[in-house]
Amino acid sequence: MNFIKKNELFKGSLILFILINLGNLINYLYQVVMARMLGPSDYGVLSVLISLTYIFTIPTLAIQTAVSKKIAIFNVKKEYNKMNGLFFSFLKKLFVFSIIIFIIFVILSFFIVKPLNISFWLLILTGTLIITSFIYPLASGSLQGMKKFSALGWNTVIIFSIKILAAIILVIFGFKIYGAILGFILGIILGFILVLPYIKEIINAKADSYGTKIFNKENLLIFSGMLIFVFIYSIDVILARVFFPSEIVGKYAVISTIGKMILFYTMSIGTAMFPISAEKHYAKAKTSGIIKKASLYVFILCAVAVILFIIFPELIVKLLFGRQYLETAKLLPYLGIAFSFIAFFNILILYRISKDEFNLLHLLLLILFLAIEIILLFLFNTNIKQFTLAFMFSTIITFIGSFILIRKWKK
Numbered sequence: 001m002n003f004i005k006k007n008e009l010f011k012g013s014l015i016l017f018i019l020i021n022l023g024n025l026i027n028y029l030y031q032v033v034m035a036r037m038l039g040p041s042d043y044g045v046l047s048v049l050i051s052l053t054y055i056f057t058i059p060t061l062a063i064q065t066a067v068s069k070k071i072a073i074f075n076v077k078k079e080y081n082k083m084n085g086l087f088f089s090f091l092k093k094l095f096v097f098s099i100i101i102f103i104i105f106v107i108l109s110f111f112i113v114k115p116l117n118i119s120f121w122l123l124i125l126t127g128t129l130i131i132t133s134f135i136y137p138l139a140s141g142s143l144q145g146m147k148k149f150s151a152l153g154w155n156t157v158i159i160f161s162i163k164i165l166a167a168i169i170l171v172i173f174g175f176k177i178y179g180a181i182l183g184f185i186l187g188i189i190l191g192f193i194l195v196l197p198y199i200k201e202i203i204n205a206k207a208d209s210y211g212t213k214i215f216n217k218e219n220l221l222i223f224s225g226m227l228i229f230v231f232i233y234s235i236d237v238i239l240a241r242v243f244f245p246s247e248i249v250g251k252y253a254v255i256s257t258i259g260k261m262i263l264f265y266t267m268s269i270g271t272a273m274f275p276i277s278a279e280k281h282y283a284k285a286k287t288s289g290i291i292k293k294a295s296l297y298v299f300i301l302c303a304v305a306v307i308l309f310i311i312f313p314e315l316i317v318k319l320l321f322g323r324q325y326l327e328t329a330k331l332l333p334y335l336g337i338a339f340s341f342i343a344f345f346n347i348l349i350l351y352r353i354s355k356d357e358f359n360l361l362h363l364l365l366l367i368l369f370l371a372i373e374i375i376l377l378f379l380f381n382t383n384i385k386q387f388t389l390a391f392m393f394s395t396i397i398t399f400i401g402s403f404i405l406i407r408k409w410k411k
Contacts (some may be wrong), residue, residue: 016268019153024264026160028320030167031257034180035321037171040250044241045118046177047253049126051237053133053184062226063094064137064144065274065353066219071145071202072275073282080205083142087202090138098134102127116241125181132188139195142202145275151198152271155191163187221358225349228366232373232398233263233342236391239374243381252384254325258316259335262305266298266343270350277354291351298347302340309336331388338392341399348403362402369398 035043067090074082105127113120143152163183170179196203237256240249273294280287309316313332317325352358373394380390 015149016153016272017265019150020156020268020271021265023153023156023160024261026157026164027264028257028261030160030164030183031254032320033164033168034171035250035254035325037168038176038180040324041246042177042250044246044250044253045122046180047237047250047257048116048118048241049122049177049181051234052123052126053129062137062219062223063090063134064141065226065350066222067138067141068144068275069278069354071142072147072278075146075275076279076282080201081207083202084205084207087138087142087199088207091135094134094138095131098131101134102130105130117246122177122181125178125185128185129181129188132185132192136188136192139192139199142199143195144271146199146201147275148198149272151195153268155195155198158194159187159191161187162190218356221360221363222353224363225353225358225366228363228370229346229349231370232345232366232395233260233339235370235374236377236387239377239381240384240387243387244384248384251325251328252331252388254317254321255328255331255335255388258320258332259309259339262302262336262339263343263346265305266301267346269294269297269301270347273347274350274354277351281355287351287355291347294347294351295344298343302343306333306336306340309333328384331385334388334392338395341395345395345399345402348399365402369394369401372397 034046038046067086070086071083074080074086106124109120109123109127112118113123116123140152140155143149143155163186165183166186167180167183170182173179175182237249237253240252240256244252273290277287277290280290310333314326314329316332317329349358352362373391376390376394377387381387
């Protein structure tokens with residue numbers, strides 16, 4: 001108990017691990033229930049839309065990271081007036097920018113309807129997540145920066161609970177995939193509203209003249225880095241939709257969803273590590289111990305998950321999604337390895353950003369490794385196993401290459 005009290009990273013990680021992963025469990029129940037209610041073909045469509053929402057959550061990752069970093073710095077001296085200026089400055093600019101991005105997405109939808117073979121109006125409904133994905137991270141990033149990990153964790157639980165309940169009701173009433181997406185939207189909107197009482201110190205503070213430029217060099221690098229990161233872990237399902245029939249895509253999407261459990265379950269460690277590392281960096285304290293501990297925690301979780309995927313792949317798939325998805329269960333160990341490397345990659349990126357050590361060179365490296373991943377997936381897609389192996393090797397190349405080069409050329 002004394003260890004937990006003294007170890008801020010472990011305590012924060014433990015709280016977020018329990019609560020965020022409880023939310024993730026509910027989110028995976030959403031996937032399981034939708035897969036069973038919609039069937040492989042419609043679930044294949046939903047999985048592509050969910051992959052698109054991962055891209056929409058780039059603002060969630062990037063903005064939350066940027067806001068959390070600034071709030072963590074201001075939180076050292078409890079400068080709530082500056083936090084207020086930051087919050088409302090971002091809110092106004094992000095709302096306008098999200099509307100512009102949504103309009104651009106509507107235009108682009110005309111060009112992606114045919115290759116994805118998805119209803120135009122279904123794409124537009126999914127596109128409304130752009131607005132919520134730009135606004136919600138202001139609240140969650142404030143909680144993270146203030147190290148209110150318990151409130152952040154419970155909010156995640158609430159969002160996913162609303163999501164699954166609304167989706168089930170709407171699908172039962174015949175809205176099918178539209179209902180599944182509407183549940184997602186309602187969860188995020190209500191989640192944002194419920195966060196506000198927990199950041200009342202910021203909301204009620206008197207704003208000073210402090211204004212943060214949302215598109216300054218630092219934030220643009222963060223946004224771009226998170227963009228590439230999301231593409232790296234979600235591009236497989238999107239390209240599978242291009243290369244394979246809907247039935248195969250739906251079954252692959254199930255295995256990919258289970259594999260992503262590793263990434264999402266370990267994200268709680270990075271979420272706790274980030275504000276702690278940022279605070280220590282600006283206090284000119286050593287931070288190397290933080291990344292070592294975080295990496296150790298991630299390694300333990302990944303190792304356990306991969307071992308389970310190797311020993312019980314069919315049992316895991318059958319219990320979670322049913323017998324109709326067993327055909328691709330043998331691919332689960334490969335995707336477990338792939339998402340384990342992405343989990344380590346996530347920790348590395350967040351640590352560098354927290355120390356102001358993520359620069360243009362690093363961004364170009366990420367773009368290079370994403371290009372390698374896409375090329376491998378385009379070259380090796382004769383069958384779904386070859387496609388999966390190409391994805392796994394691309395993630396290994398990405399992690400090893402980034403780890404070596406970022407260490408070599410860090411500031």
